[in-house]
Amino acid sequence: MRRRRLSAWYAVGLALALAVTGCSTEAGSEAGSGAGSRAGSATGAGTPTGAGAGAGAGKDPAPASTPTAPATPAEDAADAPVHVTIPAIEVSSKLLRLGLNSDQTVEVPTPEQGMTAGWYTGGAIPGRKGAAVIIGHNDTKYGPAVFKNLKKLGKGAKVTVRDARGKNLTFTVTATETVRKTAFPTQRVYGPTDGPELRLVTCDGEFDAAGHPVDNLIVYAKL
Template sequence: MYARLALVPVVLAVLTGCSSAAPTPAAPTAAPAALGTASPGTVRAARVAAPAKVAIPSIGVSSPLLRLGLNADRTVEVPPSDKGMTAGWYTGSAVPGRTGAAVIIGHNDTRFGRAVFHDLRKITKGADVTVTDERGKTSHFTVTSTESVSKTAFPTQRVYGSTTDHALRLITCDGDFDAQGHPVNNLIVYATLD
């Protein structure tokens, strides 16, 4: 029997370091709010198969999934720059297909060039996103909306907060570049389980 995990507030991150202009990977920037509770899917994550692959046929994405946790400063990890063509599932979010908001993060570009979510801005409402778990079970999600938001006004609660839906969020960098060569926005894709 699994013990219920103690849930502690964490500072969640927006995705940075996507620019190929950056000489080294940038550290994640903390989002403006902390998450006080986790979704019900998060507590059960240890009992179900973890996601292993994400596919978005309409934009040519097919990627294994890394497991992303928290950095020492309590910000959400992002995939390493040298694994730019690989997306990652934030293990503090729900397991895709379970109740709650599952979060998958990928770079747009890195200092090594084009990355896994380079074409995410081309995704349209109604597009299919498939997540396959370690046991081979697939969950299909339908894109309901997208938004590009400033990293300084990241909607932490809307993305990571508790929900009774079977939701999926895809996150990458977006927008113009700042003086350090980093995109100033995040692109967020919202999808729900079919």
């Protein structure tokens, strides 16, 4: 899986850079780490996550509100998400912590971590005002991945995120969309919201000449 990168949510103008582009079944991807080590950069899901031969998981009107002030490190650690469950598509995964690479692009899970989703720490903490973003591959060179069935998720489906305290937060899917990576809706995915919201991102669509899916699949949900 060849790595490509996304910029942070505040770089609204760089829609292409924010598309998840790390989805393919190519061999020879760079090693990385999720929780505690460097993750691969995103190149196919509007945010980090891979997609392979088949549908993927994977990022616009301007929001009306602005993000709330950041919490203290202690609060962040206690409220940070550690697990995601999506009963409708049989997903139960711990969550890696995905930050930024040295070039300010968003980290994504490596192909070896294909069955594990990741939470982008530059977005909101689930349950707080703002858009929390979870990224996952739908396929890697090792086979189907954690978000392989994300495309089957429909409006009204439930997504439960558990934080480090053991508290469960259940979000309800409000919409899904498939977008070209070249027209990734950066503001809609990463921008501020009126309340606590969640986005799930993965790759989707046909493959380009380099072996990467040309689209991203984005699932929107509200607490």
